[in-house]
Amino acid sequence: QQDAFLPYVENGTIVLIGATTENPSFEVNAALLSRLKVFVLQQLTAEEIVSILRQACADDERGLGKLNVSITDDQLLRLAQHTSGDARAALNTLELAARIIAPDDAQQRIVTDEALQEALQRAAALYDKQGEEHYNLVSAFIKSIRNSDADATLYWLARMIEAGEDPMFIARRIVHHASEDIGMADPQALVVAVAAAQATHQIGLPEARLALAEASVYLARAPKSNQVYVAYEAAVADARATHSEPVPLHLRNAPTGLMKGLGYGKGYQYAHNFAEKKADMDCLPEKLKDKKYF
Structure with missing residues (x-):
């Protein structure tokens, strides 16, 4: 469907202006993307988020002014720091916190620390299982294992789990990289990885996080070898070239x-x-x- 735009974008009939929260490399096909100028909008600072939240609290038409929200500067800053530079997430969390609190006699909604904490816990983390951040986190996790950095491995594992990643997706990546990055240097790594995957399947979260952590640390600390991977890829190339032999x-x-x-x-x-x-x-x-x- 995107190809339908191509001739009209090229001859200037259509001036295409788009905005997306996703990486356009995943959402826009290469032919159309090559004809566009991409501008990357960086995360907002906490101070910028606070400014947006204050405007929202005061705006009766487009904001939360009609809810008569009362929230302290410290609470606004805390909210801003927890939303990773995403103004939409901050606004949604602010509204959620305001609606958790019932109006007082003066019809004012005074946001408590408890209400804000509940709203933050409910709010979705900066993580999209189909978008760029999904791939960024798993890439960092795997590359930390490959680089034998157990501390970074645990950190990126925790980031994925806390963001709501499917634990079986993580388990499958661990099993795969036990073969790709460790292989014959320590064949026991695959046994540990498969055991962690089985444990994850049987008990699920939150208990499975320790099985995943144990396997991840084992892989990070294990000796590394990609000989099996390299050898198999060479065999694949020959198999394709001589498939009729x-x-x-x-x-x-x-x-x-x-x-x-x-x-x-x-x-x-x-x-x-x-x-x-x-x-x-x-x-x-x-x-x-x-x-x-x-």
């Missing part, structure tokens, strides 16, 4: 007399019959003879 006859199964007559299984050497449990036998297609991956 036949399986050598001596490696083929021969369950019928016809197959045996065609030479299936002829020349196969059973490894267990040799002292070193390895026969002098080629197991790759002819085109890849003597190829080494690992």
Whole structure:
């Protein structure tokens, strides 16, 4: 559907102005994005958020003026600091806090610390499971594991869990990177990761957070090797390039007399019959003879 804009944007018939809270790289296709100028709006400071909140409290038409909200400067600053530079989140949390409190005899809603805390707990954290922050946090988590930084690993894990990430998503990433980043340097890492995933599936949050933390720290402190990953990717490249190469006859199964007559299984050497449990036998297609991956 976005492609329909292309000719009209190019010839100037349409001047396209858009705003999004998401990374446009994920939401706008490459062809259209290449014809646009992207401006990144940075997070607002706490002081700027406080100013916006004060305006909202005083605005009868577009703000919360009709609710007659009374809130201290310290409370406004606390609210601003908890909303990560997001004015919309701050405004929504302020309104929620105001509506938690019943009006007094003078029809004034005096926000208490308890009401503000409840509103902050209800408010959604700066985290979108389909947006950029989702990918930013999991990227930081995985790269901290890869860099053997257990402290950073725990921090990013806590950020994801506290923001409401699906614990099974985290568990799957841990299992994957036990193979990709540790591999044969410590095969036990995969066992620990799978155990954490099973525990997460069985008990769920909040208890599963410790299983995830244990596995994450284990992976961060484990020796690292990506040899399996590199070797497999090389094998994939060859498999795609030689996908029509036949399986050598001596490696083929021969369950019928016809197959045996065609030479299936002829020349196969059973490894267990040799002292070193390895026969002098080629197991790759002819085109890849003597190829080494690992």
